[in-house]
Amino acid sequence: MADQSTPLTLALQQLYRWEREAATDPVLHQPLEGAALRSYTWAQVADETRRMAAHLRALGREQGWESGARVAILSKNCAWWLMSDLAIWMAGYVSVPLYPTLAPETIRHILEHSDSRAIFVGKLDGWEAMQAGVPAGMSGISYPVSPASARQQYEDWDTICARTEPVLGEPLRGADELATLIYTSGTTGMPKGVMHSFGNFAWAVRAGLQRLPLHRHDRMLSYLPLAHVVERVLVEHCWLATGMQLYFAESLDTFTADLQRAQPTLFFSVPRLWTKFQQGVHAKLPPQRLQLLLRLPLVGWLVRRKILKALGLSKCRVAAGGAAPMPTALLQWFRQLGLPICEGYGMSENLAxxxxxxxxxxxxxxxxxxxxxVETRVDPVSGELLMRSPALMLGYFKQPELSAEVLDAEGWLHTGDKAAVDERGCTRITGRVKDLFKTSKGKYVAPAPIEDRLGMHPAIEACAVVGANLAQPLGLLMLNPQAAAQRSDTTERAALEASLRAHLQAVNAHLDPHEQLGALVLLCTPWTVDNGLVTPTLKVRRPRVEELFGAQLEGWAEARQPLLWGD
Structure with missing residues (x-):
């Protein structure tokens, strides 16, 4: 275990270390069109990073950028994303990652709010619509995997590297220097720019590796947005700290093949994907039969091995989940398979x-x-979880008044989450302080625990419990595509409805009378990033759900039916 008193090793120092000690080791594996795979060694990563850093320095001199100027990255995960981040730092600037699914208005807001001077435009599905959000005249750089129109608009990475001499020596940044602005995906309002220093990242990674030891021989698949804090710390900075190998996902269509190729030894995912894994297994092996087989000594071992191999997780020694609450039943199901999932909790403001x-x-x-x-305590009045550590943000960029709302004078971060601590010292998150709503009976309801139970039905892909000023809460359910398709078949629809009625009864049996759901509303329209119902990490945006369906809630409640079909 590392001594907390020892000096921190910062990101660029880690790059130079691997450049010296493991120059020929392949570390980044980038899928290209078709079945092609381009692998980078540490020497190649460092060389292209140095050349791009030199280009950014020249661009900054030419355009008169200030020290610590911001440079944005708009791309899906790829090898060039990581090298861009390192090049920005090496050149003396601050990186501003953007989610690759943002609307043009949000892109423009972030670029203008951050005063970004240039942008890397990389691997994207919807660049034609997004480009309206990039201010005219902003300098841009494209990747070899960028859309054709972006490569025509901006000079290509490979072309720049071919003509540019690399930065020499080992330029360093101070621990207290601003490294990046992480604009929160946010479940409410416009995103805020969370400021983090190089020292914040270094401390966070050291603390993380004490709990989840990783090493050079580990492998990870990078597929959740690198603009998100977990992927940034767990993938980018743990890669730099350990020297492990990273594989990148090509697309949703190839995700299974990407996972099989990577054979990750560490795999992190959000609850919605863990649930999809479970539903995929149940589609081929019904739950009752699976449970029967798992109870048989030799057969159970073979079944577990076969399932994990099919998922691409047979080599996984550390599985983790987070970004949203993990349902208890889901965690128990994977534990039965021999894949216990470590559940993490954190936020952008504390580097997760x-x-x-x-x-x-x-x-x-x-x-x-x-x-x-990490120090924690629970506020005795509000029940809110407070924490502080050396990984806390420097504040919100240009928003000191909002910073003061969440960081108090003693340095405690007010998380906004309600929590309880058990006799073992383990913390249970019981809901959001602001998510509590009051029914027309004057009773408060915490939706998160109910949603945990509700979401465990195999037909449900996402859900939200709502009901402010209603007599009883309602459960809004987004059905998965297979279940949604059953609506048009009379027999299948009847079976689905019977199953969901039974599920409603089972959920309500564990709730106090004022919490019990008056009805389930079945919705077939997907909840996506594009329609604003979920964040890029697939957390439900509760305000958007209430905005979209608010006018219908009272009518659904007055129907007094246990199941209703919505749009």
Missing amino acids: VSHITVPGQDQTGTVGIPYEG
Whole structure:
């Protein structure tokens, strides 16, 4: 275990270390069109990073950029994303990652709010619509995997590297220097720019590796947005700290093949994808038959092995989940398969390093204990979880008044989450302080625990419990495509409805009378990033759900039917 008193090793120092010590080791594996795969060694990563850093320095001199100028990255995950980030830092600038699914208005807001001087435009599905959000005249650089129109508009990475001499030596940045602005995906309002220093990242990674030890021989698949704090810390900075190999996903259509190719030893995902894995298994092996087979000694071992191999997780020694609550039943299901999932808790404001369950210990139903060096307490009045650590943000960019709302004078971060701590010191997140709503009976309801139970039906892909000023809460359910298709078949529809009625009864049996759901509303329209119903990490945007369906809630409640079909 690392001594917390030892000096921190910063990101660029890690790059130079691997450049010296492991120059020929392949570390980045980038899929190209078709079945092609382009692998980068540490020497190649460092060389292209140095050349792009030199280009950015020249661009900054030519255009009169200030010290610490912001440079944006708009791309899906790829090798060039990571090298862009490193080049921005090496050149003396600050990176501003953008989610690759943002609307043009949000792109423009972030670029203008951050005063970004240039942008890397990389691998994107909807660039034709997005480009309206990039201010005219902004300098841009494209990747070899960028859309053709972006490559025509902006000079290509390879062309720049071919003509540019690399930065020499080992330029460093200070621990207190601003490294990046992480614009929150946010479940409410416009995104805020969370400021983090190089020292924040270095401390967060050291604390994380004490809980989840990783090494050079580990492998990860990078597929969740690198603009998100978890992927940034767990993938980018753990890669730099350990020297492990990274593989990138090509697309949703190739995700299974990408996972099989990577054979990750560490795999992190959000609850919605873990649920999809489970539903995929149940589609081929019904739950009752699976449970029967798992109880048979030799057969159970073979079934577990076959399922994990089919998922591409047979080599996985550390599985983790987070970004939203993990349903207890889902965690227990994967534990039965021999793949216990460590559930983590954190936020952009603390680099996602707050709590995580301890590998090898069954702390199901909690987010475990704090990382070493993290202080926590629960406010005795509001029940809100407060925490502080050396990984706390410097504040929100250009928004000191909002910073003061969440960081108090003693340095405590007010998380906005309600929590309880058990006798083991494990923390259970019980809901959002502001998500509580009051029914017309004057009773408060915390939706998160109900949603955990509700979302465990195999037909449900996402859900939200709403009901402010209604007599009883309602459950809004987004059905998965297979279940939605059953609506048009009389027999299949009847079976689905019977199953969901039984599920409603089972959920309500565990709730107090004022919490019990008056009805389930079945919705077939997907909840996507594009329509604003979920964030890029697939967390439900509750305000958007209430905005979109608010006018119908009272009518659904007055129908007094246990099941209703919505749009």
